[in-house]
Amino acid sequence: xxxxxxxxxxxxxxxxxxxxxxxxxxxxxxxxxxxxxxxxxxxxxxxxxxxxxxxxxxxxxxxxxxxxxxxxxxxxxxxxxxxxxxxxxxxxxxxxxxxxxxxxxxxxxxxxxxxxxxxxxxxxxxxxxxxxxxxxxxxxxxxxxxxxxxxxxxxxxxxxxxxxxxxxxxxxxxxxxxxxxxxxxxxxxxxxxxxxxxxxxxxxxxxxxxxxxxxxxxxxxxxxxxxxxxxxxxxxxxxxxxxxxxx
Numbered sequence: 001x002x003x004x005x006x007x008x009x010x011x012x013x014x015x016x017x018x019x020x021x022x023x024x025x026x027x028x029x030x031x032x033x034x035x036x037x038x039x040x041x042x043x044x045x046x047x048x049x050x051x052x053x054x055x056x057x058x059x060x061x062x063x064x065x066x067x068x069x070x071x072x073x074x075x076x077x078x079x080x081x082x083x084x085x086x087x088x089x090x091x092x093x094x095x096x097x098x099x100x101x102x103x104x105x106x107x108x109x110x111x112x113x114x115x116x117x118x119x120x121x122x123x124x125x126x127x128x129x130x131x132x133x134x135x136x137x138x139x140x141x142x143x144x145x146x147x148x149x150x151x152x153x154x155x156x157x158x159x160x161x162x163x164x165x166x167x168x169x170x171x172x173x174x175x176x177x178x179x180x181x182x183x184x185x186x187x188x189x190x191x192x193x194x195x196x197x198x199x200x201x202x203x204x205x206x207x208x209x210x211x212x213x214x215x216x217x218x219x220x221x222x223x224x225x226x227x228x229x230x231x232x233x234x235x236x237x238x239x240x241x242x243x244x245x246x247x
Contacts, residue, residue, distance in 0.1 A: 001129045004081040010066060019098040021108030026127060028111055029070040029079070030096035032088055067096060069113060071128050082128035087115045094118065099146045102189040110149040112168070114141045121152065121168045134168030145187040145194065153194050153211055155185040161196065163211040177205040178216045188232030193240075200226030200244045220244065 016030040069083035088094040094117035100108055109127040114120070119136040121144070139156040146152050152164040159182040160174030179198035186195050196205045196214075200222020205214045217240070220228065226244040233239040 003129075004084075010068065010081075012068075016067075016096040017098045019100045019111065021100065023108075024075065025073070026108045027072045027076055028098050028100075028128065029072070030098050030113070031068045031070065032096060033066045033068070034088075069096075069098070069128060083113070083122075083124075083131050087118075087120070097141070097144060099144060099152075101146045101149050102187045103148050112144070112146050112152060114144045114154075116141055116143070121154075121164070123167050125149070125167075132167070134164070135171065137164060137168065138162050138171045139174050142182050143185045145185045147187040147189065147194070147210075151210070153185055153187060155182045155196060157182050159196065159198055159205075161185065161194070161207075161211045161214075172211075175211055175214065177207070177214045179203060179205045183227045184229045186230050186232065188234070190234040191232055191237065193232060195230045195232060195240055197228030197230035197242055199224050200228060202228075204228065204230055204240060204242050206240060 011033045012031045013034040014032055016032050019028040065086040066084050067087050068081050070079040071082045072079045087096060094115055097114045097116055099112045101110055111124050111128055113122040119140055121134040121137055122131050123134060124131045137154050139154045139160055139162045141154055142157045143155045144152055150165060150167050152168050154162045154164060159177045159179040161177050162171050162174045164171040177196045179196050180202045181198040182196060184197045188195060192208060194207045194211055200220055201224050203216035203219050205216045207214050220242060222244045229243045231241045
């Protein structure tokens with residue numbers, strides 16, 4: 001395997017996700033190169049960099065699209081690109097998601113990448129040096145969480161959750177979590193829970209048996225357009241947090 005030394009075909013339109021090892025020894029970063037002129041507009045000169053060839057760019061010809069995974073061992077002072085590809089067809093819908101196992105707090109060398117809006121899941125067991133693609137997941141990925149290095153939970157936008165074992169190679173059928181619409185999922189190793197959030201006026205769901213069955217809270221006191229992000233407290237027992245986006 002090789003690490004990139006020169007930033008060839010590198011254009012970063014926005015940062016997609018970050019995963020930080022609990023002991024701060026490794027940081028992983030995902031970036032997206034949208035590859036479309038609307039996100040490459042030169043506001044200083046009032047023109048697209050493609051000039052008169054923007055029709056060609058719209059057709060997907062002559063325009064690079066290189067999404068990237070980066071790794072830093074020195075707290076973000078320097079970065080090396082350890083993986084790249086054209087993974088996202090629509091940058092407004094699909095993001096690159098990075099997840100570390102919640103039970104791994106030392107070397108953090110098992111890292112997962114999921115492509116939102118697809119069934120594509122990838123993993124590396126050597127800190128991002130070599131990557132493997134798991135089988136197509138049974139659900140379209142809205143979000144996912146990693147419990148241990150070989151147990152992954154996939155959440156779709158309808159609130160169903162699939163449990164994938166053997167590094168994502170054995171996905172189960174989806175189980176309805178009861179939240180109505182799925183937005184975020186997290187794995188809480190200290191409690192042994194999996195937690196799902198959806199809309200601001202719907203409940204939060206949690207599972208204590210690896211996604212086989214689900215319990216729900218009362219409805220949140222929010223609005224349907226608000227998306228819910230969930231988290232657990234590794235110190236205080238039986239505590240779930242739900243944060244609502246303002247829009």
